Amino acid sequence: MWIISFWVFPVISACMWLAMLVAMISTWAAKGKPHYSNMPATRTIxxxxxxxxxxxxxxxxxxxxVTVVFLDLSFLSERWLRHTGKLVRNKGRFDKACSILSILFSIAGAAGLILLSIFDDVHHRSLHDAFLGLFIGAYLISAVFICMEYLRLGVTYRRQHRILFISFWIKFIFIVVELALAIAFGVLNQHDRGARNAAAVIEWVIALVFTFYVLSFIIDLLPSVRTRHHIPQGEKAFARPSTSSGHPEITYEEPVTTDSMGDRANTYRGPVASGYQTNGANLPRDF
Known part of the structure; x- marks a missing residue:
């Protein structure tokens, strides 16, 4: 059984974002695909x-x-887990600075998305467009900095921790794809005719790709997750009796993966059985 941990932050963020997009497009379709007043006559999507x-x-x-709050909590969790040694630690000021800058730009991107949703494109068109640029630009820059951090970590720990390089490549692909789509969106949005429908499609694709970027943080936070196991009753005579049945039972924890796990990730968080910390590492050899 997985212990609830920091990995739930990107899951909540991505699920909320995807659910919102599905609800919005479904509402539009359920109403008969109306042509809104804030849409030009040449655009039907x-x-x-x-x-x-x-x-x-x-x-x-x-x-x-909800999406950006939990996404930014993912950024903050990654920084805290590296600082405390639950994830592999940063090796110098450069990668620490990249991590902090990625957090700052993610906060700016979060503010951009919240504000653009408040200042709609009907009554506040200029502000809306400015906050849209802030949202996309800030999160792209944030992704650049976190890519630089993971590239540095991946080079430093290239033999021990492959997850770091996997995460780097996922985020790097996100940057390339989103940047290309953002440029295409900007170009097509300037046209007056059918190209604007293509721009609308590209905007929805950009939003969907953003979902996968959010989910990529599960990979980063996964090494901090631990599983809790129960030794069947009666198998270990030295285990302390359970309070309910009187039969011996013992609980111990293990990390889901040691790839990218920090030097303090094995710190035990649980009960002690017969004088031993029940994390598997401190038990007798015949355990």
Whole structure:
């Protein structure tokens, strides 16, 4: 059984983001695919903000806020776990600085998304566009800095911890894909005719790709997860009796993976059986 840990932050963030997108596009389809007043006549596919500016704006605001709050908690958790040695530690000021800068830009991106959902593109078009640029730009820059951190860590620990390089490549691909899509969106959005429908499709694709970026943080936080095992009753005579049945029982913990695990990840968090810490490492050899 998995112990609830920091990995739930990106899961909640991604699920909230995806659920919000599905709810918005479903609402538009259920209403008969209306042509909103804030859409030009040449465009039949709405932008996310077009739908968000209608009667479901509270959903847009709440979904955006929950998404970025839990995503930024993922950034903060990664920094704290490395600092405390639960994840492999940073080796110098450069990668620590990259981690801190990625957090700062993620906070700026979070503010951009929340504000663009509040200042809709009907009544506050200029502000909305500015906050949209802040959201996309800040999270891309944040991804660049966290890529630099993981590249440095991956080179330093290239023999022991492959997860670091895997995470680096996932985030690097995200940067390349999102940057290319953002440029295409900006170019197509300037056209007056059918190209704007293509721009709307690209915006939805950008949002979906962002979901996979959020989920990539599960890989980063996974080494901090531990499983709790129970030794069947009666197998170890030295284990302390359980309070309910009187039969011997023992509980110990193990990390889900040691890849990218820090030097303090084996610190035990549980009961002691017969004078031994029941984390598997401190038990007698015949255990």
């Amino acid at each position: 709405p932008y996310i903000s077009d739908i968000g500016a209608t009667g479901i704006q509270p959903l847009f605001i709440a979904g955006s806020a």
